[in-house]
Amino acid sequence: MKKYAAFLWDCFRLSFVGDWRYHLWMTILTLVSLAGLNAYCHQLVHGLVATGMTDQVSWGLYIANFTYLVGLAAAAAMLVIPVYVYRNMHLHDVVIFGELLAVAVIVMCLLFVMVDLGRPDRFMHLLWRFNFPISMLTWDVIALNGYLLLNLHICGYLIYCAYCGRRPSPVFYVPFVFIAIVWAISIHTVTAFLYVGLGGRPFWNSAIIAPRFLASAFAAGPAFIILTLQIVRRFTRHRVADDALLALRRIVQVAMIINIFLLICEVFTEFYTDSAHVASAEYLYFGLRGRHGLVPWIWTAIGMNLVATLLLVLPASRGLRVLNLACILAIAAIWIEKGMGLIVPAFVPTPLGEIVEYHPTVHEIVVGAGIWAFGLLLYTIFVRVSVPVLAGELTYDKRVGESVPMGLAKE
Amino acid sequence: MGDSREQDSAAAAARNSAELTRRGFLSHGVVALAGTSAVAAALAPLADLNRDDIPTIAEFLQKHYKEMTAEDKQRVFARIAKAVESRYQVKTKLADPPPLDGVEFVYGLNLSRCIGCRKCVHACVEENNQSRAPEIQYIRVLEMQKGSIDVETSDHHYDPPLVPDSAKYYMPVQCHQCADPPCVKVCPVEATWQEPDGITVIDYDWCIGCRYCEAACPYWARRFNFAEPQIAPDQINPDIAYLSNRPRAKGVMEKCTYCLHRTRVGRMPACLEVCPTGSRKFGNVLDPESEVAYILRHKRVYVFKEDVGTIPRFFYYFDERGSRYSEPIAPADTGGSG
Numbered sequence: 001m002k003k004y005a006a007f008l009w010d011c012f013r014l015s016f017v018g019d020w021r022y023h024l025w026m027t028i029l030t031l032v033s034l035a036g037l038n039a040y041c042h043q044l045v046h047g048l049v050a051t052g053m054t055d056q057v058s059w060g061l062y063i064a065n066f067t068y069l070v071g072l073a074a075a076a077a078m079l080v081i082p083v084y085v086y087r088n089m090h091l092h093d094v095v096i097f098g099e100l101l102a103v104a105v106i107v108m109c110l111l112f113v114m115v116d117l118g119r120p121d122r123f124m125h126l127l128w129r130f131n132f133p134i135s136m137l138t139w140d141v142i143a144l145n146g147y148l149l150l151n152l153h154i155c156g157y158l159i160y161c162a163y164c165g166r167r168p169s170p171v172f173y174v175p176f177v178f179i180a181i182v183w184a185i186s187i188h189t190v191t192a193f194l195y196v197g198l199g200g201r202p203f204w205n206s207a208i209i210a211p212r213f214l215a216s217a218f219a220a221g222p223a224f225i226i227l228t229l230q231i232v233r234r235f236t237r238h239r240v241a242d243d244a245l246l247a248l249r250r251i252v253q254v255a256m257i258i259n260i261f262l263l264i265c266e267v268f269t270e271f272y273t274d275s276a277h278v279a280s281a282e283y284l285y286f287g288l289r290g291r292h293g294l295v296p297w298i299w300t301a302i303g304m305n306l307v308a309t310l311l312l313v314l315p316a317s318r319g320l321r322v323l324n325l326a327c328i329l330a331i332a333a334i335w336i337e338k339g340m341g342l343i344v345p346a347f348v349p350t351p352l353g354e355i356v357e358y359h360p361t362v363h364e365i366v367v368g369a370g371i372w373a374f375g376l377l378l379y380t381i382f383v384r385v386s387v388p389v390l391a392g393e394l395t396y397d398k399r400v401g402e403s404v405p406m407g408l409a410k411e
Numbered sequence: 412m413g414d415s416r417e418q419d420s421a422a423a424a425a426r427n428s429a430e431l432t433r434r435g436f437l438s439h440g441v442v443a444l445a446g447t448s449a450v451a452a453a454l455a456p457l458a459d460l461n462r463d464d465i466p467t468i469a470e471f472l473q474k475h476y477k478e479m480t481a482e483d484k485q486r487v488f489a490r491i492a493k494a495v496e497s498r499y500q501v502k503t504k505l506a507d508p509p510p511l512d513g514v515e516f517v518y519g520l521n522l523s524r525c526i527g528c529r530k531c532v533h534a535c536v537e538e539n540n541q542s543r544a545p546e547i548q549y550i551r552v553l554e555m556q557k558g559s560i561d562v563e564t565s566d567h568h569y570d571p572p573l574v575p576d577s578a579k580y581y582m583p584v585q586c587h588q589c590a591d592p593p594c595v596k597v598c599p600v601e602a603t604w605q606e607p608d609g610i611t612v613i614d615y616d617w618c619i620g621c622r623y624c625e626a627a628c629p630y631w632a633r634r635f636n637f638a639e640p641q642i643a644p645d646q647i648n649p650d651i652a653y654l655s656n657r658p659r660a661k662g663v664m665e666k667c668t669y670c671l672h673r674t675r676v677g678r679m680p681a682c683l684e685v686c687p688t689g690s691r692k693f694g695n696v697l698d699p700e701s702e703v704a705y706i707l708r709h710k711r712v713y714v715f716k717e718d719v720g721t722i723p724r725f726f727y728y729f730d731e732r733g734s735r736y737s738e739p740i741a742p743a744d745t746g747g748s749g
Contacts, residue, residue, distance in 0.1 A: 030446075034453040041456040045464075047661040048620075049545075049638035058625040058635060118620020118635065118662030121466050125600040125619055129475050137599035137623055199719040200593060200629025279563060351631045351716075352551060352584055353562035 003396055007163050010394060015381040021235075022384070029377040036370010039363045040115055048118055051364040056356035057347040059116070061364050064339030065371070066112035068220070069105050070191045071213060071338065073147065075221015076102035077184030078251050084177050090243040094229055096158060096390065099151045100382040101225060102184075106148040108375035115367055136194045143187040150180040159386050165395045188213050195346065203280035203346040206269075212262045213338075219255035220334040222248045223327035228379075230320070236387040242320075249323055253312040256330060260309055263302075283355070284345040291348075293357040297340040304333035461639070463498075464661070475601065476614040476653070488653060495651065495658055499642070503649040505657060508675035510608035516669050516724065517609070517696040517703045518680075520583060522713070523730035524690040527552050527574045527581030531682035531691070535585075538670060538681035539656040540648050542640030549634065549667040550585040550682060560713070584715070585682070586611065586632035586667035587723030594624035594633060603664070609724050610669050612654040618663040625664065629719045633666045669693070696724075 018026075043050040053060045079098035082088040114120055132138040154173050161168040192210035199205055226248050233240040270281040282288050287295050308329035317323045349355045360368075388394045473487055488505040495503050532550045541547040553565035557580060565582070575581065592611050595603050602617040603624055625633045639661040651657040652672035659665050670680040674693070683691040694701035706712070710728040717723075 031449070034449050037450075038453040038456060041454055045456050045459045045461070047636070047638045051637075053637070055625065055631075055634050055637075058622045113621075116621065118622070118664075119618065119660075121471070122600075122617070122619045125475075125602070125617055129478075129601045129617070131599050131601045135597050135599045135623070137597065137621065141599065194623075198593065198597070198627050199721070200627060200716075276561065276563065347626075349563060351562075351629050352553060352567070353565050354567045354631075 003164065004160070006396060006399060007160055010163070010399060011385045011389075014385050014388070014394065018384065026377065026380065029373045029380070032373035033370050033377060036367050036373065039366035039370065042363055043115070043367065044120075050361060052358055052360045053364075054356055054358070056350050056354060057344060057358040059343055059347070060358050061339070061360045061368050062112050062116040064343040065368055066109050066116070067191060067213075067343060068335050068338040069109045069112065069375075070144070070188055071217025071334075072221050072224060073102045073105040073109065074184040074188040074214070074217050075225065076151065077181050078218050078222050078255075079225065079248070080177055080181055080184075082247060082251075084174070085181070088247060090241065090247045093238075094225070094240055094244050096155060096386060097229060097232060097383065098225055099155050099180075100386060101228065101379060102151045103148060103155060104375050104379035104382060106144055106151070107378060108371050109144055110148075111371045111374070112368075115371070136190065136197055139190045140187075140194060143183070143190045147180070147183050147187050150176055150183055154180065155382075155386070159389050162390045162392060163395055165392070165397055185214065188217050195342075200351050201346045202277035204342075206266065208262055208266050208269075209342075212259065212266065215255050215259040215262055216334045216337060219252050219259055220331050222251045222255070223330045226252070226327050227324060227331075228383075230324070232383055232387065236383070237391060238387045245320070245323070246318060249312065249317060252327065252330060253309075253317075256305070256309040256312055259334075260305060263305075279349055279353075280345045283348045284341060288349065289355055291355050291357055293359075294340050294345060294348075297336050301333040301336035301341060304329040305337070308333060463494075464639075470616070473616055475617050477601075477604075484653075491653070491657060492651075495647075499644040499647045499658070501644060501647050501649045503647075503651055506650075506652045506672055507654070508652060508672060510606045510610070511675060513697055514695045515609045515697050516588070516674060517694065517707075518588070518669065518725045519692040519703050519706045519712075520725070520727050521688075521690040521692070521730065522580060522582060522727045524688045525552075525581040525583060526688055526690075527554060527569070527576075527579070528687065530685045530687060531583060534681045534685035535667070537646065538648055538673075539668075540642060540651065540658050541634075541665070542636065542638070542642060542659075543646065544641040545638060547634045547636070547640070547665070549632070549665075550583050551631070552581055552583045554579050555582050582715075582727065584630055584632070585725070586669075587630050587715070587721070587725040588667075588669060589721035589723050591720065591722050593627040593629065593719075593721060597623045597627045599623065606654075606671075608671075608675070610671050611666070612668055612671070613664055613666065614654070615657070615659050615663045615665065620662040620664070622664070629716050629721060630723075633664055635664055636661050 039050075051060060051062075076098035079091050079095050083091050083095050114123070117123070126138075126141060130138055130141075132142070154176050157173050158168050189210050192213040195201070195204035196206065196209045226245055229240045229245060229248075232238055267281070267285070270278050279288060283291065284294050284298050286292075308326045311317050311322055311326035311329070314322075317326050344358050348357065469490060474483060479487065484507065488507065492503050492505040495501070495505075529550075529552050532548050532552060535541070535549050536543070536546065539549065541549070551567060553562055553567060554569040554576070555562075556564050557578060562582075569576075569579075588609055588611055590605075590609065592605060595605055595611060599621065600617060600619055602619070603611060603613045605611050620635070622635055625635055636659055640659055642658065647658070648656060650672060655668040655670065655672045670678075670682075674680055680691075680693055683693050692702045692706060694703040696703050696707070698704060706728055707726070711731070713727040713729070714723060715725075715727060
């Protein structure tokens with residue numbers, strides 16, 4: 001117990017140690033998080049009227065980001081599966097960064113749901129009367145929190161073992177790794193079912209939404225991790241082999257192709273049939289009755305998706321520059337596709353045929369930015385702490401007599 | 412030689428660390444101060460928080476409507492009535508009329524008669540203590556194109572000097588009190604449910620404001636209190652009930668309850684009473700003598716969005732009088748080909 005307290009204390013202290021770039025980065029993230037907190041306090045006082053949401057478009061930026069981030073969290077599985085199922089050891093050393101990302105991202109997901117609630121003070125009602133298994137939202141609560149706990153356990157256990165200088169016992173984490181793989185698929189499937197199960201929203205009421213979610217998540221997630229690993233490699237002493245990045249490239253490549261294929265399936269079904277159900281899709285892709293709010297967004301996303309996919313299938317993306325460009329394009333494209341492209345159009349037109357467009361307010365955007373900054377802050381701390389601990393540079397034994405932990409590895 | 416160098420460096424390290432501690436102490440202090448003030452600045456808007464918005468312990472511990480005992484209800488209802496009295500300076504008593512045995516309420520609306528005057532919309536707002544600013548309305552009247560029943564081509568914001576426009580017809584939409592309500596299914600905390608008399612209600616004190624029900628409703632019948640509801644004290648209807656028209660708080664859902672505080676004690680919904688054309692019919696479908704039962708047996712009935720399968724307790728119907736099919740016509744000669 002004392003050892004564990006020492007571990008937590010060392011982690012806490014270590015998160016403050018670094019060179020000026022680290023401090024600058026952390027300060028910026030903290031300030032943006034606080035700006036978000038400030039905007040949220042304003043929202044608490046005045047109500048959700050501080051956002052651009054209306055009775056017509058009752059979910060917006062918050063739920064869109066939530067949906068995107070669930071996918072990002074699920075993508076940790078894409079690192080774990082090759083290592084533990086297919087014994088592809090290229091990725092072995094980077095698995096932990098995927099799982100830490102999952103932890104940070106799930107925290108962001110939970111925050112995005114919290115800020116979307118009209119009565120966060122009644123959050124406890126979820127515990128007293130839980131409409132399980134009827135409400136898909138309760139499934140999502142279980143899926144997300146379960147996934148958070150699983151990944152916290154796996155990462156925490158591995159890092160703590162390294163701190164204690166002992167070999168992790170597979171019994172305590174390998175079973176959880178396998179559970180987490182299935183769970184990762186489930187969090188995104190359940191989140192898709194939130195929307196898919198609503199008969200009154202034809203835009204969502206399509207069986208292809210869940211597979212599309214998974215495909216886009218398994219593209220955006222590993223793409224994000226490719227970028228993260230290069231940052232880790234650049235700023236810490238942790239070795240990340242190019243082979244690992246290229247293994248991830250494969251995953252992004254395949255996922256992007258599947259994603260575009262599913263998009264084509266969806267667009268074909270909607271527009272070739274051309275039934276009354278096409279209204280939302282028409283609004284999204286071409287505009288409806290003179291309203292075009294989402295049209296530039298979705299075509300930007302489609303363009304970026306196509307360019308990213310093209311780059312990824314070309315051999316040129318074995319070079320890191322091209323690969324990074326493709327990853328950034330894929331991440332941005334999928335963010336637009338999931339947010340502007342999936343959540344908002346389902347509300348336009350309303351079930352009664354009214355068209356009200358959605359424009360997020362500054363407050364709403366600042367709250368969202370704050371949550372993103374907070375998530376990045378958490379993730380930076382996780383990486384900052386786990387790299388030296390896993391490398392055996394900071395252990396409980398070394399701690400005795402040496403109270404100042406080492407600085408950032410590059411110094 | 413080696414020894415002395417080691418000693419030197421050790422001494423330097425000691426000096427350094429002493430300096431570091433001193434400097435560290437100062438800089439830590441500055442950082443901590445800056446951090447605390449930044450957090451305080453971030454939290455500053457909370458100073459404007461309305462006292463009434465902070466839940467009291469009694470409010471925080473209040474049970475779900477269905478879990479409250481008779482004593483709990485008495486205590487809670489008295490507290491709510493008192494809060495309403497002090498906020499709006501009206502004398503009131505919070506009622507909780509129970510559903511009646513053998514009653515299932517159904518609403519019929521005559522599309523041949525409705526003239527689109529929107530009197531129902533405003534009577535509803537006054538009856539049910541909806542927020543006036545921003546105004547929340549449970550009934551949306553659609554101005555429909557003749558020759559189509561597609562709401563996509565309807566006008567929600569028609570504003571002619573006189574109604575009806577003879578080139579149009581009108582279709583008011585409100586909560587359909589579905590027998591298989593998707594809004595109830597999706598609620599994560601069971602804050603909304605269907606009563607035995609078919610009315611779907613909301614416990615406004617249990618709703619967490621996630622708006623999942625609003626996304627689920629195929630009739631766009633649910634409304635959210637995005638802002639603090641504003642009602643002038645002289646506009647408050649003091650005849651209130653827990654599950655229907657008591658004033659709501661910011662951040663919760665609300666919807667039409669077929670005016671259960673009236674209909675469960677033998678009165679008609681406010682929207683029906685105010686209708687100048689008699690387009691609205693309401694009653695107990697289980698009673699074969701009721702008007703709604705008669706209409707369902709004898710009239711041409713249209714169920715809006717029947718395909719979504721929610722089995723509404725609200726239907727539209729047409730008068731045969733004036734229809735071009737009202738005169739009997741000879742059946743077409745089938746010629747014995749089949």
